[in-house]
Amino acid sequence: MTQVRQRGTQARHRPVRLPSTGSGAVGGALLRLTLVVLATGALLGGLLAAPVAGLARVTPRTLPGAGAITLPDPDAVPLGTLVTDAGGAPIARLYEQYRVPTGPDGVARVLEDAVVAIEDRRFREHGGVDVRSLGRALATNLRASGNPLSGQGASTITMQYVKNHRLLTAGSAAERDAADAPTLARKLVDVQVALRLEERLTKDEILARYLDTVYFGNGAYGVTAAARTYFDTVPTELDLAQAALLAALVRAPETYDPAENPEAALARRDLVLDAMVEVGSVTAAQAATASESGLGLVEPLRVAEDGCVNARPGTGFFCRYLLAYLGDVGLGAEELRTGGYTIRSTLDLRVTDAARRAAADQVPVDGTRGIANAVAVVQPGRERHRVLALAANRALGPDASAGQSSYPLPSAAVPYGAGSTYKIFTAAAALEQGLGVETELPAPETYTSQVFLDDGEPYEVSGDAGTPDEVDLQEALAQSPNTTFVQLLDQLGSVDPVVDVARRLGLRESLREPGTQGRTVGEAVRAEQRASFTLGPVPTSPLELANVATTIVSGGIWCPPSPVDAVLDSTGTPVPLAEAPCEQAVDEDLAASLAFALSEDHTGGTATTAAQAAGWERPMIGKTGTTQQNLSAAFVGATPQLAGAVITWADGSPPRPVCDGAPPRLCDEGTLFGGTVPARTWFATMAPLHDGVPVVGLPEQAAPGYRTGQLGPPVG
Structure with missing residues (x-):
C-alpha cells in the first residue's frame, strides 16, 4: 500500500470577505509582484514596457468587483448525491458532476508528488504565485502573439484552483466566460486570491481542494471519482503508475484519455514519471519499474451511472418515488444533483428482491406482453410507515421492447382501478355511522339502488350466486357481493x-388524480355521486393501497408512506424534512374491528386458493378486487409486521382484457381476478419474508362498540 502522510483534520472554510484597500498583505504582494516583473525588464527588453505600465496602474480598488474579494468556498462546488438502502449499501447516484470530496488526509503522497512534479514543481516553495514562471510566460507570450496573457499561463496550482472554482460555481455563461477571460484584471484577481489562500490554508489543504476540482475525464470530477473510475480504488491506495497516470490527465483529459488514446496516455504518464525523477520525489529505478507496467485500467471503466434509470437493478422505481417524495418535502432535483447529500432510504433489498421475483414469476416480461404487475410493501407502525419495496415485473427504463417502463409503476395510479378492494372504505364508513360487524346484511343476486343513478337510470348491480342470502360484514368482505355494498351505500345516503374515509385511510394522491370536467377524481365522485366508487373503478396507486392496509393494522394511524430514513448534507449534518405528520385516521377500535372483518379472505374468501397454494397459515387481513372487463385486478393485505398491495393490469394501447394462465395473456374475455395473479404475487412476496418471523395475532373479534348496530332502516 502506498504510504500516506499523517495530517490534521481538514478545516472547512466559509467565504471570507477581504478588504479592498491596497494596504496589508494583498497590497504588499502586488507590490512585490510588480517589482519582480520590473526586475525582469533587462531580460525581456522593451517587450515588457506595456504590461509593466499596466500592472503599475492596477490596485485592488481598480479590479472588477472592487469592494471585496471572496475566497473560494469548497462547499459551493457541485457534489453528487449518494442514495443508499436502509443498511447503507449504495443503490443510486445523482449528480451534475460526479465528484466525492476527498480532503487532505484522503490522498496518497505519491499522487500529490506526481501532480506537483508535472503541474507546479515549485508549489511547496512559492507563496501562491511563481514569479519566475510568470516572467518567463509573459515574455514568451509577447514574442509569440503580442499579447502577454495569451498563451502560457504560468498559473500555479493555487491559481488553477482559484480559476477552476470560479468556473465550477459560475451561475451563467457570462460568468464562466469571465472566469476564464485572458485579461490582466482577471489574472490579478487570481493572484490576489491565491496569495490570500496561501496565508489561510496549508499546502496540503490547497492541494486537496485543487484535486477535488480537477476534471479527469470519463465523467470523473475530482481525484476520488477518478481513482474509482479508472482503477476501482480510493486515492489513498494508488500506486506510483496509477498516480502518474491521473496526474497526466490533469492537463488535457480528452487528449490523454487512457481508454480512447492509450498510447498518448502512456507517453504522458511516462513524462510525469520523468518529472518526478527530476524533482527527486522518486528514484530512476522506481520510475522505470512503473513505466514498464501497463495502464492497469479496470474493464469496463467504473463510470458512475447517474439517476434512477441507472440505479441498482430492481430499485429504479423506488428511486423515482424517493426523488418525487423529497421534492415534496423540501429537496428538489437540482439541489440533489449538486448538494453532495447522502440519503439513507428505507429500501430493504431483501424485501425488494422477494417482491421483484414474485412479480416477474407471475407475469414474466419475456413471455407476456402488455401486462404490468406491480408490488408495494410498507412497514406498519404508529410513528412511521416506511416503504420497504416498490417493484414490478418490469424495470425502470425507456425501452419498452425490452420490457421496461418509464412510469413509476408501483407508486403511480393504475388507470383502471383496484376493484372491490374499495369495499374496505364502504365498510369503514358504515362502521363509523353505526353498523356492527356481526349485523346481518342482505346479499341478493341483483340489487337496484333507490338512491344512486347510472346515466339517469337507477344503478343496478349483480351479486354472486354462491353467496348466502344474508351475510355479516366479515363474510361480505370475504365473499365480496356487490349487491351488499351498494345497499350499504343506499343506507349511507x-x-x-x-370518499372521505378512503382519503383518511391512505388514498390521498390517488383521489387527487385528474377526474372529469377539470375536477379531481375525489371531487368528481362526490359531485356525480357515483355509487360505483365502492367497486373501485378509479385510478389507484399500489403504494397508497398498501398504505391503507398499513393504516388499518397500525391502530388506525395514517402516516405518509415515507421512503427516507435520513438525509445528511456534505458535512454529515442531518437535514430536516417537512414530512407530513401522522394522523389518527379512524378510531382505534374501528381499525381493530375493520381488521377483524378483513381477516377471512384467505381462509374462506376470494383469496383462499392462492393462500393455500403458498402454504400460508398466519393471521392477516386481505381483500381482492377486480375491475370491469378484467382490465385490472388487485390484492391488498397485511400482517402486523408487513403490509403490501399488488395490482395487475393491461398497460398496452389499446388495453385488452387479461386472462389468467401460465403465463397470463391478453385476450377477448378476461379471467383475471384479484384472487389469481395479484393474490399469488402477494403471497409469493410475503411468504419467504415471514419465514422465521414470530406470529403476531390480529383482533379475534370486533371491539365492543362495533359488534352490533344498524345504519338505519334497510332501504327497499
Whole structure:
C-alpha cells in the first residue's frame, strides 16, 4: 500500500470577505509582484514596457468587483448525491458532476508528488504565485502573439484552483466566460486570491481542494471519482503508475484519455514519471519499474451511472418515488444533483428482491406482453410507515421492447382501478355511522339502488350466486357481493363518507388524480355521486393501497408512506424534512374491528386458493378486487409486521382484457381476478419474508362498540 502522510483534520472554510484597500498583505504582494516583473525588464527588453505600465496602474480598488474579494468556498462546488438502502449499501447516484470530496488526509503522497512534479514543481516553495514562471510566460507570450496573457499561463496550482472554482460555481455563461477571460484584471484577481489562500490554508489543504476540482475525464470530477473510475480504488491506495497516470490527465483529459488514446496516455504518464525523477520525489529505478507496467485500467471503466434509470437493478422505481417524495418535502432535483447529500432510504433489498421475483414469476416480461404487475410493501407502525419495496415485473427504463417502463409503476395510479378492494372504505364508513360487524346484511343476486343513478337510470348491480342470502360484514368482505355494498351505500345516503374515509385511510394522491370536467377524481365522485366508487373503478396507486392496509393494522394511524430514513448534507449534518405528520385516521377500535372483518379472505374468501397454494397459515387481513372487463385486478393485505398491495393490469394501447394462465395473456374475455395473479404475487412476496418471523395475532373479534348496530332502516 502506498504510504500516506499523517495530517490534521481538514478545516472547512466559509467565504471570507477581504478588504479592498491596497494596504496589508494583498497590497504588499502586488507590490512585490510588480517589482519582480520590473526586475525582469533587462531580460525581456522593451517587450515588457506595456504590461509593466499596466500592472503599475492596477490596485485592488481598480479590479472588477472592487469592494471585496471572496475566497473560494469548497462547499459551493457541485457534489453528487449518494442514495443508499436502509443498511447503507449504495443503490443510486445523482449528480451534475460526479465528484466525492476527498480532503487532505484522503490522498496518497505519491499522487500529490506526481501532480506537483508535472503541474507546479515549485508549489511547496512559492507563496501562491511563481514569479519566475510568470516572467518567463509573459515574455514568451509577447514574442509569440503580442499579447502577454495569451498563451502560457504560468498559473500555479493555487491559481488553477482559484480559476477552476470560479468556473465550477459560475451561475451563467457570462460568468464562466469571465472566469476564464485572458485579461490582466482577471489574472490579478487570481493572484490576489491565491496569495490570500496561501496565508489561510496549508499546502496540503490547497492541494486537496485543487484535486477535488480537477476534471479527469470519463465523467470523473475530482481525484476520488477518478481513482474509482479508472482503477476501482480510493486515492489513498494508488500506486506510483496509477498516480502518474491521473496526474497526466490533469492537463488535457480528452487528449490523454487512457481508454480512447492509450498510447498518448502512456507517453504522458511516462513524462510525469520523468518529472518526478527530476524533482527527486522518486528514484530512476522506481520510475522505470512503473513505466514498464501497463495502464492497469479496470474493464469496463467504473463510470458512475447517474439517476434512477441507472440505479441498482430492481430499485429504479423506488428511486423515482424517493426523488418525487423529497421534492415534496423540501429537496428538489437540482439541489440533489449538486448538494453532495447522502440519503439513507428505507429500501430493504431483501424485501425488494422477494417482491421483484414474485412479480416477474407471475407475469414474466419475456413471455407476456402488455401486462404490468406491480408490488408495494410498507412497514406498519404508529410513528412511521416506511416503504420497504416498490417493484414490478418490469424495470425502470425507456425501452419498452425490452420490457421496461418509464412510469413509476408501483407508486403511480393504475388507470383502471383496484376493484372491490374499495369495499374496505364502504365498510369503514358504515362502521363509523353505526353498523356492527356481526349485523346481518342482505346479499341478493341483483340489487337496484333507490338512491344512486347510472346515466339517469337507477344503478343496478349483480351479486354472486354462491353467496348466502344474508351475510355479516366479515363474510361480505370475504365473499365480496356487490349487491351488499351498494345497499350499504343506499343506507349511507351519499358516497361522500366513503370518499372521505378512503382519503383518511391512505388514498390521498390517488383521489387527487385528474377526474372529469377539470375536477379531481375525489371531487368528481362526490359531485356525480357515483355509487360505483365502492367497486373501485378509479385510478389507484399500489403504494397508497398498501398504505391503507398499513393504516388499518397500525391502530388506525395514517402516516405518509415515507421512503427516507435520513438525509445528511456534505458535512454529515442531518437535514430536516417537512414530512407530513401522522394522523389518527379512524378510531382505534374501528381499525381493530375493520381488521377483524378483513381477516377471512384467505381462509374462506376470494383469496383462499392462492393462500393455500403458498402454504400460508398466519393471521392477516386481505381483500381482492377486480375491475370491469378484467382490465385490472388487485390484492391488498397485511400482517402486523408487513403490509403490501399488488395490482395487475393491461398497460398496452389499446388495453385488452387479461386472462389468467401460465403465463397470463391478453385476450377477448378476461379471467383475471384479484384472487389469481395479484393474490399469488402477494403471497409469493410475503411468504419467504415471514419465514422465521414470530406470529403476531390480529383482533379475534370486533371491539365492543362495533359488534352490533344498524345504519338505519334497510332501504327497499
